[in-house]
Amino acid sequence: MSLLDVLNNDMKQAMKSKDKEKLNVIRMVKASLQNESIHLGKNNLTKDEELTILSRELKQRNDSLHEFEAAGREDLVKKLEAEINILQEYMPKQLSDDELEAIVQETIQEVQATSKKDMGKVMSAIMPKIKGRADGSKVNKIVISKLN
Template sequence: MTLHEQLNQDMKQAMKDKDKERLSVIRMVKSSLQNEKIKLGNKELSEDEELTILSRELKQRKDSLQEFEAAGRDDLVEKLETEINILQEYMPEQLSEEELEAIVQSTISEVDATSKKDMGKVMSAIMPKVKGKADGSQINKLVQKHLS
């Protein structure tokens, strides 16, 4: 089942269940997908492009969550946490810490990185491998740890 079909099915279920928060998040994702489709000239989105859009939406909410927590806006924090949980249901399963460590170490040896100067080279090689399966900031920390 494609992401689009899954979203349509979940949207119908959310309507039946009168789950306004889930319905809102699904509509937002569908809107983002449609906007991207229009931007690319109405061609069908690949799985990779859909994953990129989902990742972008998730990252925006995580960034907002940090801002709202810092500002003490507990009402908005709860709402965003719910949205993040719903969005994560559509993301691929996240890699474990051990799997990430292994990918980081193998990529560092692949690109012959020796110092923090090679950080960009390592990150650009790793990101396509873990797209949607790991948080970029977490990977960044691991790469820095191994290159120092």
């Protein structure tokens, strides 16, 4: 079942249960998926493309969340936290810190990285492996710590 099918089913459920917040988030994600498929000129997006869009939506909300927290806008912080929780339902299971460190260590050995100069090679090799299952900034910190 594609993400669009899942979203359509969840949208029906949200309408029946009158869950306006979930309904709004689902509509935003569906619009992003449809815009991307129009932009790419495709009828159906691949799982990777869907995951990229979901990750982008989640990242935008996380960035906004940090901005609102810094500005002291608790009303908007709570709203964004709820949206983030809804979006995370559609994301793949996140990697634990141990799993992430193991993937980083394995990739460092694969690309034969020895110093921070090899950071780009390591990151470009890791990101496709963990797509949607870990935050890029978290991966970046682990790679830096391993390359020291």
